[in-house]
Amino acid sequence: MSGAAAGRTDTVEPGARRTRQRTAVLQALVGFRDFISAQALCALLTEAGVSVGLSTVYRTLRDLERAGRLDVVRDETGERLYRERPEDGHRHYLICRCCGRSRAVDTEVVEAWADRIGEHTGFTDVEHTLELTGVCAGCAPSAQQGETSCRQESPRRPSDPRRSPR
Amino acid sequence: MSGAAAGRTDTVEPGARRTRQRTAVLQALVGFRDFISAQALCALLTEAGVSVGLSTVYRTLRDLERAGRLDVVRDETGERLYRERPEDGHRHYLICRCCGRSRAVDTEVVEAWADRIGEHTGFTDVEHTLELTGVCAGCAPSAQQGETSCRQESPRRPSDPRRSPR
DNA sequence: GATGGACATGAAAATCATGTTCAGATAGTT
DNA sequence: AACTATCTGAACATGATTTTCATGTCCATC
CATH class of the missing domain: 1.10.10.10 (Winged helix-like DNA-binding domain superfamily/Winged helix DNA-binding domain)
Structure with missing residues (x-):
């Protein structure tokens, strides 16, 4: 190595x-x-x-x-x-609001759309930020009840010391 | 009134x-x-x-x-x-990085695309955030030279006390 | 028009992610 | 091995946002 x-x-x-x-x-x-x-x-x-x-x-x-x-x-x-x-290249992700897991999504439609924006607006050097969140299949059952309660034991977020916000 | x-x-x-x-x-x-x-x-x-x-x-x-x-x-x-x-309804904006001025943009393509994401991914309750920035026609000339120098006298940003970041 | 309590205000302090400083440690070169 | 530019990290600084809490204000009721 x-x-x-x-x-x-x-x-x-x-x-x-x-x-x-x-x-x-x-x-x-x-x-x-x-x-x-x-x-x-x-x-x-x-x-x-x-x-x-x-x-x-x-x-x-x-x-x-x-x-x-x-x-x-x-x-x-x-x-x-x-x-x-x-x-x-530029990639976008769909992130689960419960467990935090992400998966890349195909965004060529959005990319193409964003590229065309400049022509219609007179703006140059157009950049875009796209953030997608949802509830993944694994979290859906638990999310139905306690809302965002499934985050409690997130396996991919070691020692998350946030507490008060919201 | x-x-x-x-x-x-x-x-x-x-x-x-x-x-x-x-x-x-x-x-x-x-x-x-x-x-x-x-x-x-x-x-x-x-x-x-x-x-x-x-x-x-x-x-x-x-x-x-x-x-x-x-x-x-x-x-x-x-x-x-x-x-x-x-x-x-949900709207998105294209914001000038120089003067800060914004204009709403038509985003039905993106909306439709975002709505379809769930079906292909198994995610539910998919939400999206889209941010578009660029350089507007008015700022383009000054931006060519001094990069982001046109922000100095922004008429729509009264008393902007930011200085150090970046 | 007085009273009481629920809601609103704002100055100050707390929070919290992120940036900066600088004395000491280290990598890569000679 | 010696040298030096670069890197590290503890402590401190910063700055947006939130919370606290004493005080103010609205409004229904008497």
Whole structure:
């Protein structure tokens, strides 16, 4: 796991140093297949015995985002959630409001529509952000009753210390 | 301007009291045709001689949002921007990154697409958030050179005290 | 027109994600 | 090994939003 064949978990940016912390953040992000917050990622690393400072996590995520290697969304509270971008190009996700699991959705219709917007409006350099949320099949039964109660034991959101919001 | 014929600047919610502050917030929001932050709205009211506490502005905006009378977007920094919803139904906007001006765009294609997502994914109760940004025709010339320099003298953003972010 | 209680206000403090500082540690080179 | 630009992280700073709570205000009732 050193040297060749990497490319995805190699370095944050060409020219950047490869440190224990950045490698750990990058690997955790690749291994974690869903969106995760900076703080949760930091906690995840700590639990795994690879302690990385929160500042470093934020810095690394910022650099990765700049390098175009992450997709970023915001949850209801405005918190940013990151995910490694599976392949090139712009992708959108449908995220379960209960368990937080995400799945990529085909968005060519929206992309094409967004591209055409500029022509009709006189706007240039049009960019778009699309966020889709719903309740996945696995969460639907429990969501019918207690509304958003299924989040309580989310398996993909280690140590979520949010409590008061809403 | 009292009693009949209102309906838009009347009360925040049915059953809520009509106070000087809530009326002022609601009227300012209706008069201001673009997205505006809570803090900017508060400043706007203060400038207009109708001082309203920041807490009350936030509370009123929260209630209006719950009542479905506002459209809300987030700017690059995560700050929430509010705008009175012109008519019933879900609408989306194309916002100029330079001057902040917005215009509603026709989104039936996206709406229809989003509605169909559930069927293919097994997700229920699918909701979507779409944010479009670009550079409007008026800002295009100045944006070519100094990038986002045209924001400096935005006429629709009174007293914008943001500085450090990014 | 007084009273009482439910609701509203706002100044201050709390919260919370994220950014910045800077002294010390480290990677990669010579 | 020595060197130095870069990286790290604890502590602190920031800034939007929320909560607290003492005080104010509306309104039905007497």
